[in-house]
Amino acid sequence: MSVVAANFPEHGFPLPPEPELTPADVVARAEAFASELVERQAETENRTFYATDTHEAFSKAGLYRILVPRRYGGYEFGVDTFVKVAIALTRGCPSTGWMYTLGAAHALAVATVFPESAQDELFAGGDFLAPATIMPSGTAERVDGGWKVNGTWGYCSGAPYATHFVGHALAPGASGQLEPMLFIAPREQWRRLDDWGQQLGLRGSGSHSITVEDAIIPDHYTLPGHMSQYSVADGTPGLRLHGNVEYSGGPLSFMNLESAVLAVGIAKAALDAFEDLMRTRTTLFPPVVTRFEDPDYQYWYGEATGMIATAEVGILGAVRLWQEACAAGPAAFTRELEMRLAGISRQVEQLCWRAVEGHLLPTAGSSSVRRGERLERIWRDMSMLHTHAGSAVFLAAKAQRELSRAHFGLPDELAG
Incomplete structure (x- = not known):
């Protein structure tokens, strides 16, 4: 359901660098980056962020313009394209995928809630990367x-x-x-x-x-x-400015989807690492065979694969529900829908976590979790996701209560 908007040359803003670029093109580019990202995970950790040449490659590939309005030289491809790109990059390197996703995602919120006068200035550079925090400070x-x-x-x-x-x-x-x-x-x-x-x-x-x-x-x-309290019930500046319904959706629900997207990418990275072990290592007990030939390893791999595939279908389905609500109009973004999408995000994360901690990590062997091993790094990354306030506090508890309260017509506890 990707959205490709018309060009707006009459506004005097530049066209995208590659006007004929398609959503499929940009997803393919992200997938092609993955193998290189795998090889550079150690240096990325040591630097604490991905390399300058990686950043330049992402920029050249158009990854920082996926959610930027076409009016400002962006591609405006839609959240489904963005999610596929985020999963692909995270599958290659969870740190890189996390940094990219939580920087580039917020073009959507800015293009939705800020007025034209601000957007004309904020998006003037074309590429847009903005970390966003939810904790009020300062x-x-x-x-x-x-x-x-x-x-x-x-x-x-x-x-x-x-x-x-x-x-x-x-x-x-x-x-x-x-x-x-x-x-x-x-x-x-x-x-x-x-x-x-x-x-x-x-x-x-x-x-x-x-x-x-x-x-x-x-x-x-x-x-x-x-x-989190911004209401789209009366329409949004983004919808009026860009004529694209995806700039009329609830910012809170999309923010909740982001962490679930990252969980899927990390879990797929863990499954890739486990498959490498399946193909290259042997069983610990007789009969000694390559692991992929062993019935137990076949079960563990198959069970984890099913759980992670279900999680991926779940997050893509949640994105589709979000897009359908955008198309249905502002009234569709009810408090109950916002919390229902949060509930889906929670279950997606739990499926990914159980697949990795219940099936992949315990059976991979202690040598695969030595410092510097790919699965060891992925395990730490997924564990870190579970300390994120959005996952550990909001999705794990508050969102569940608010879904029930909304369904039964009780006041919004989050509104204070």
């Missing part, structure tokens, strides 16, 4: 024409090559109390801290902290409230 002080923002935000995945940063600062509300304010800061208004790489996994995901010091953020780069 302060915003009212000044002429905007806000003076100060603060430090952690876990900004995608920071090394980011063109922008999307965050939430605490600003005085109408009642005088501090309330979250969504803002976007161009690259020249913040600096990246060298504080990533010591975590259990995803050491190469470029999830550094970002510091903003006395940055003046203009009014049209800000929105009151928290991104």
Whole structure:
């Protein structure tokens, strides 16, 4: 259900670098990158982000323009294309896929919720990479024409090559109390801290902290409230500006889909590593045969394959539901639908986790989890995903309760 919008030369913005590029082309390019990413996982971890030449290759391949509106020189291919690209890159290197996905994904939210005056400036460069954090931090002080923002935000995945940063600062509300304010800061208004790489996994995901010091953020780069509470019920600036229904969807539900997409990519990487062991190593007990000839290994591989394939079908189905809701109109994005999509994301992640920790890791053998082995690294990366607040807290508990509350007509607990 990929969407390819018409060109808009009358607005004076440039056409995409490759006007005839198709969604299939860009997915094929991402899949072709995977083998090289496998070979560079160690250096990516040591650097804490993927290499400059990888970044340049992604840019040249159009990967940073998949969700950028065509009006601004993007490809506007749709979230289904983006998801396939994210899975392919993550399958090659989970750290690289994580950094790419959580940097490039937020073009969709920016093109959905910010006004034309902001988008004309924010997307002027064509490529768009913006880590986004959900935890409000720092302060915003009212000044002429905007806000003076100060603060430090952690876990900004995608920071090394980011063109922008999307965050939430605490600003005085109408009642005088501090309330979250969504803002976007161009690259020249913040600096990246060298504080990533010591975590259990995803050491190469470029999830550094970002510091903003006395940055003046203009009014049209800000929105009151928290991104998770943004309502599309009355339509969106993105829909009115671009005429593409995918810029009218709920930002919260798409953000929840992102972590499930990454879980599928990581699980597929683990299955690839296990298959290599199946083909190259022998059984531990007689009869000693290559593992792929052994009935037990056949079962473990087959069971994990089925679980991961089910998870992939689940996330692609959730994306289709999200797109169908976009096409149905703003009223389709009910609180219940948003939480139902979150529930699907939760189950996708659980299937991936159980496939890896229940079937692949225990039977791979201790030599395959020595430091530097591919499966060892993937295991750490998947474990790290389960410490992410979106997965461990929101999807694991809050989203389940909110789905039930929405279904039975109870008040929205998340709204406070």
